[in-house]
Amino acid sequence: MNAEFRRRARHLLLLDIETVACAPSYDHLSERMQQLWDKKAKQLRQGPDDPMSPAELFYDRGAIYAEFGRIVCIGFGGFYWNDRDEISFKVRTYAHDDEATLLRDFKKLVEKYPADQLILCAHNGKEFDFPFICRRMLIHGIELPRALQLSGKKPWEILHQDTMEMWKYGDYKSYTSLDLLTAVFDIPSSKDEMHGGQVTPVYYEENDLEKICRYCREDVAVLAQLYLRLHNIPLVEEANIFKIETSNEKKSL
Template sequence: MSEEFSKKLKNLLFLDIETVAAYPSYDQLPDRMQKLWNKKATGLKKGDDTLSDEALFYERGAIYAEFGKIICIAFGGFYWNEQGEASFKVRSISGDDEVALLLQFKELVEKYRPDQLMLCAHNGKEFDFPFICRRMLIHCIEIPKALQISGKKPWEILHQDTMDLWKFGDYKNYTSLDLLAAVFDIPGSKSEMSGDQVTRVYYEEGDLEKISRYCREDVVVLSQLYLRLHCQSPVPETHILRTA
């Protein structure tokens, strides 16, 4: 690993978010939001009426910042141990109080210099980064400079996206983190659950810690994929530190 690449890694913060529908069921949506969801659901169905508006909200509401909320943010970074070996540490913040969670994340991000910190997520430019910013605006939380992109030139936005790195400008298809992990022979994160189960696990099982573990593992996979996309060896499992 070159000194230049090692320096770049030290400024990278890898992250992943887990989101759920903002309400346990469609019936609990305020009347105004129900009507707006019905309108959105019409477009989502695309002629397929097998799912009701109610079922579609439970299944898809989590992926829209207007109808969902963040319950977990996991983040991690590379460091070098006493032997000079590349290592990785990941932790997460989670909770039912989205405002408290976002404020914790904001405090964390603002510890870094915004002109040096690079945020990295898989499909982060399309999902994680804008979702966080939109939810912050809804709660009137000032967006950290590292996430602000308005008025910036493309080269001034220090965001990395592993899906972008894989696409090479081809925007026809979505490629999942799980698929790329398999392609590069990286252990996956789906042993306990998968992303489409998060709303159910949260509302029906109430198992926030299970979701947090899953989110942390996604960040581990993300970091290993980033290395492989730069033709670097993955960090050994013994050099990965996970904390709640």
């Protein structure tokens, strides 16, 4: 394994976020937000015969928009080399019902790294994870950490990486899922217990934040393996992947 990768790995933080609709149902939205969602729903409907109502669309799709969703879990991990000089990976999660608390914890983590050296990496991170985190921080009045102050920067000034963008190699084809790429590279799936479309019902109906955290940690571990394959580096042995529960994985209500 080359020295350049080892050097870069010191400042590389792989991450994934889990988001839910901002309220348990459409009826919990304010009248103003309901009206604004109704406009959004018109854009999302697949045509006049689409059977889904605005309320159903909100529960199904609200989580993917920073204006109508919120973050309940952030998973993050990094590479290191153990005592036998074997590449290893450690992943943990921050989770909380109070999104502002969660985001402040994540900000503290990010600020432990030199802002001009930190490399964040997520799958579709430049289109989803990074802007979603920034927008939700601003909504809560949280000042963005320097490493996430991306507005106005030129593309070559931004260190953060995106495995979906790596796979494109400059091509402009449509979205390629993490699950598809891990299948292509024969990496075990993280979707055994649940999948992304189930996060909102698992949160509101099952009241199971820990299940979401487990899913998030699995996604980050899979992301790490994909990152290695995209750099033509052998996978981390399963015995050298450590998934750690964190103390703030609790409900605040």
